[in-house]
Amino acid sequence: MLPILYSFRRCPYAIRARMALHYAAVPVALREVLLKDKPQAMLSVSAKGTVPVLVLPEGSVLDESCDVMRWALARNDPDHWWDDALAGQIEQLVQQNDVVFKPLLDRYKYADRYPEYSVGHYRAEGERFLQELEARLQQSRFLLGDSLGFADVALLPFIRQFALVDRDWFDAAPYPRLQAWLQALLASEWFLGVMAKYPPWREGDPTTVFPS
Structure with a gap:
């Protein structure tokens, strides 16, 4: 079975x-x-x-x-997507994504349901996480080192959704490392295959x- x-x-x-x-x-x-x-x-x-x-x-x-x-x-x-030595950092990044970033992503994506603030406000709030990821990717090829890992895969679908809300804006935003990271993962067999x-x-x- x-x-x-x-x-x-x-x-x-x-x-x-x-x-x-x-x-x-x-x-x-x-x-x-x-x-x-x-x-x-x-x-x-x-x-x-x-x-x-x-x-x-x-x-x-x-x-x-x-x-x-x-x-x-x-x-x-x-x-070796999972690395016990990085377990704490993996959990921290995933927690930030799931608990803090995801609600902001929802408000940005469905801003008409949350009229308290503008689309730009929700996007700016979400950008704080993008800025952190960009800083990480300036230090290494992937989020927690130079090889693809658990954190990259766990965060990818959510960064993809954020980018798709306004792809022209995302592609012009000052996040070149994050843009390259996203493009590479979206072209990978692991994403395309699912x-x-x-x-x-x-x-x-x-x-x-x-x-x-």
């Missing part, structure tokens, strides 16, 4: 989980979810109703994206094995 992964193609949390599974070459039964019509099978194992959700053959459930990433890398990590489109899963559908 394969582990079952409930996912949604564009969700940044699901993207980073799929990237780790793809890199680790850990096969799962992929079930693409419509967030407006979540399958009962998913809700029955994770009442949170968010993706990704990984159901292991013995019945254990992982419904946090970074837990899915760590689970995959514990099984196969040929290029962005194929799948039809929404329905009970009784044949198994879709990922990575294929």
